[in-house]
Amino acid sequence: MEYFYLFLAIVGELIGTTFLKYSEGFTKLIPSILTLLFYGFCFFFFSKSLININLSIAYATWSAVGLIVSALISVFIFKEGITIIGIIAIIIIAAGVIVLNLFGTPSH
Template identity: 45%
Template sequence: MKGYLYLSISIVAEIIGTMFLKLSEGFTVLAPSIIVVVGYGLAFFCLGKTLAYLPLSLAYAIWSGVGTAVTAVLGILLFEDPLNIGMVLGIILIIGGVVLLNASSKTEVETLKEK
């Protein structure tokens, strides 16, 4: 459970960092640039802590997949990024992949516990 808490914090921090990366205008605006550095710093710190509890393959897949999907949606909603069927399908596939990896990992952990 602790691993998923660290992972959640890491994902939120990475998403915030990425949103402010857009607002930093190439690191020319100070306040958003500071938030980018702090956001990514916290994201990687918490991702590192996550790896004490979860396998790398699972943690990184969830981190990158959820981060990518949420960032894409927020880009569409907040920055008027274009939306097309390819993007929708891609987001659905990312979420599906994360769900499958998570389900597969839980099955393997249960198998290991039985031994």
């Protein structure tokens, strides 16, 4: 269940971040409100995931998945560019999170 909570946290963060872009610096009311609501949703479920997932694993996973998907949102929804070096950096971060998930914490 804790990984489902982490999934919900990631989804909430991605939706909140997308609305943050649409809020144009919190100058548009509806996207600004939605940003705050989805970030609240995100942090609630992230806190629930931390009951049974190590902070290092949960935060690294949340950050990496958020980074990868937000980069895709940036490119495909907002038509913002990314360089090959940026893509390589994202791949390296994702690889680091995979290694951390597999080998980064002692088994109980």
